[in-house]
Amino acid sequence: MKTLDATLLNSLVSQDPSPSLSIYLPVHKNLSESPLDILSLKNLIKDIRTQVDPSEIPAVETLLEPVERLLNDKNFARGKAGTLAIFSSPGLFETVLLPDQYPAAFYLDDCFYIVPLLAFAGSNTDFHVLALGKNRVRLFEGNLCHFEEIPLEDRIPTTMEQALGSHLTENHIHGATGGATAIHGYMEITDEKETDNTRFFRIIDREIDSQFSRGRKIPLILAALPENISLFHSLSKNECLVREGIALNADGIDTTELHQRALDIMENMRQVVIERHLNRYNIGKSEQLASDVLADIAVHAMDGRIERLFVAKGKRLPGTVSIEDRTLTPDPNGHGDIINKIAWLTYKNGGTIHALDNAEGAFPEGIGALNRF
Numbered sequence: 001m002k003t004l005d006a007t008l009l010n011s012l013v014s015q016d017p018s019p020s021l022s023i024y025l026p027v028h029k030n031l032s033e034s035p036l037d038i039l040s041l042k043n044l045i046k047d048i049r050t051q052v053d054p055s056e057i058p059a060v061e062t063l064l065e066p067v068e069r070l071l072n073d074k075n076f077a078r079g080k081a082g083t084l085a086i087f088s089s090p091g092l093f094e095t096v097l098l099p100d101q102y103p104a105a106f107y108l109d110d111c112f113y114i115v116p117l118l119a120f121a122g123s124n125t126d127f128h129v130l131a132l133g134k135n136r137v138r139l140f141e142g143n144l145c146h147f148e149e150i151p152l153e154d155r156i157p158t159t160m161e162q163a164l165g166s167h168l169t170e171n172h173i174h175g176a177t178g179g180a181t182a183i184h185g186y187m188e189i190t191d192e193k194e195t196d197n198t199r200f201f202r203i204i205d206r207e208i209d210s211q212f213s214r215g216r217k218i219p220l221i222l223a224a225l226p227e228n229i230s231l232f233h234s235l236s237k238n239e240c241l242v243r244e245g246i247a248l249n250a251d252g253i254d255t256t257e258l259h260q261r262a263l264d265i266m267e268n269m270r271q272v273v274i275e276r277h278l279n280r281y282n283i284g285k286s287e288q289l290a291s292d293v294l295a296d297i298a299v300h301a302m303d304g305r306i307e308r309l310f311v312a313k314g315k316r317l318p319g320t321v322s323i324e325d326r327t328l329t330p331d332p333n334g335h336g337d338i339i340n341k342i343a344w345l346t347y348k349n350g351g352t353i354h355a356l357d358n359a360e361g362a363f364p365e366g367i368g369a370l371n372r373f
Contacts, residue, residue, distance in 0.1 A: 001076070001084075001095045003145065004117055004124070008094065012087055012112050013348050019056070020089040021048070021063040022113035026101045029081035037077050037084075040104055041070065048106050052335065056108065063088040070095070087112050099145060109320065109336035111344045118343060119313060119355030120144075123270060125219070128240070129262050130208060132224035132232065133250035135159060137204055139212065140258070147259035156207035160196060163203045169196055197231060205236045213240040219269070221262050223250050242269065274354050277308050278362070281370045292368040294338070298328045300371055301342045304349035308370040311339055312359035315366030321345075339367055 002008055023044055027037045045064060052060050066088055070076045076095075077084050085096045089112070098120055107113035124144045131138040137158045139150045157163035213220055220238060222229055223246035233241065246261045284290030291297055294317070300306050302323055319330040321341040328338050343353050346369075360366060 001080075001097055004096050004098070004120060006121070008096065009114070009117055009121055011092065012094065012114060012117070013344060015089060015092055015111075017110040018089050018091070019059045019063060020087070020109055020112045021060065021067070022107040022109075023048075023067065023084075023086040023088075024102045024105050024113075024116065025077070025084045025086065026104055027077040027080050027082060027084050027097075029079055031079055034074070034078045038071060038074070041067075044104055044106055048108075052108060060108070062090065066093040083116070085116065107335055107337060107340070109341065111341060113337060113340050114347070115311065115337075115340050115343050115353075115355065118347060118353040122352075122354060123267070125266055125270070126216070127219040127221060127262060127266055128208075128212060128216070129221045129223055129246070129258060130204075131250040131253055131258065132201075132204065132222060132228055133253075135251055138250070138253075139208065140255070140262075142259055142262065144263065147255060147262075149255075150212075155211060157203065160200045163200050164196060167199070197228070198235065201228075201232045201235050205232065205238055209238040209240075213238050216240075219266065221246060221265055223248055223253065223258060223261075225249060244268065274356070277354065277370065278310070281308065281310065281368060284370050289373075290368065290370045292363050292365060294365045294367060295328060297367055297369045298338070298342055299326060300369055301345035301349070301351075302326060304345075304351075305371045305373060306346045306349070306351040306369045307372045309343060309346045309351055309353045310359065310363060310368040310370075311343060311353065311355055312363060312366040313355045313357055315339060315360075317366065342367065 025037065025041055025044065028034070045067060048060060048064065049057070067086055070086070080097055082100060083098045083102045085098055087094045096117070098116060100120070102116055126141065126143045129140040129142065131140065137152065139152055140147055141150055142148065152158050161168060208220070218240060219242045220240040221242055222232055224232065226247045229245040229247060242265065244265050246258065246265070281290045291300070297306070298321055317330065317338040318332055318334045318336065319328060319338045320334060320336045321328045321338055330338065347353060362368065
């Protein structure tokens with residue numbers, strides 16, 4: 001079982017049109033439910049055999065062979081939660097675990113059913129979190145599915161003392177006994193603290209940028225006390241540093257909470273991007289560069305004209321799209337999906353797909369497209 005990445009997604013999309021079976025199976029982490037997951041797969045296999053057209057049975061039996069072999073592996077989804085996506089074609093067989101749950105279903109077409117994969121890939125952006133504490137600097141890398149600390153020892157200084165060494169200023173507060181002297185001593189200490197923080201943050205910013213951000217080019221989220229977030233942002237030269245930070249005491253962080261708060265920031269950023277392109281879509285409609293008419297969008301997808309495709313999550317339009325005839329044929333009893341085929345064509349031609357919640361009001365047919373030309 002693989003984790004979805006760009007390489008796997010491209011391999012699922014780039015194969016030549018051929019009979020392609022896609023199965024989506026909800027699975028459960030509770031071990032007591034594993035037998036039920038196996039039973040669900042058996043029932044789906046039975047449904048496939050009984051519901052497809054008799055003329056398709058020989059090809060379907062070939063596609064089902066590796067699927068049925070999964071049934072011999074009692075641990076194929078044991079202890080996993082989400083949806084198991086199974087893809088079978090004459091030249092390819094892959095299984096992918098998605099974190100969200102989708103209804104049990106199968107699809108049979110000349111391409112794989114990839115809309116859930118595109119929705120997941122669109123929100124599964126890698127990011128860094130820099131936890132900047134008083135006594136320790138830590139760096140994490142994560143996405144929707146994982147969140148791991150990157151060891152920094154022997155790579156960059158992780159404390160102010162390591163970073164500044166002999167240049168760390170002395171604490172002059174001990175000489176302040178009261179009155180004007182106390183005020184003077186306090187001001188000296190405050191200035192020294194700001195000087196130390198400024199130099200420390202510059203060093204950390206430079207090292208994180210040169211050793212991590214420049215190579216990965218992924219968003220960097222800062223987790224620190226509010227005053228330190230403000231100071232670090234005012235000094236930073238790192239182009240990957242995002243504006244929104246996580247205000248907390250980074251010396252005593254809970255990594256689960258840190259991961260979730262970082263995901264919230266990433267989702268906010270994603271929504272801002274979507275809103276920007278939806279505004280472009282609305283402007284494009286008046287300029288004949290955008291459409292919510294299904295038949296027109298299908299033709300534009302065939303011609304590689306679509307820059308951004310907006311689809312309503314969970315929306316299905318059973319039927320087929322013929323590239324040769326440049327037509328689409330709705331079929332309530334069919335096992336292909338028109339929206340999926342349009343998304344497949346758009347992605348294959350370099351377009352971007354946005355899966356939207358509650359998009360039916362904006363797109364009556366569950367789909368909209370912003371064209372390049």
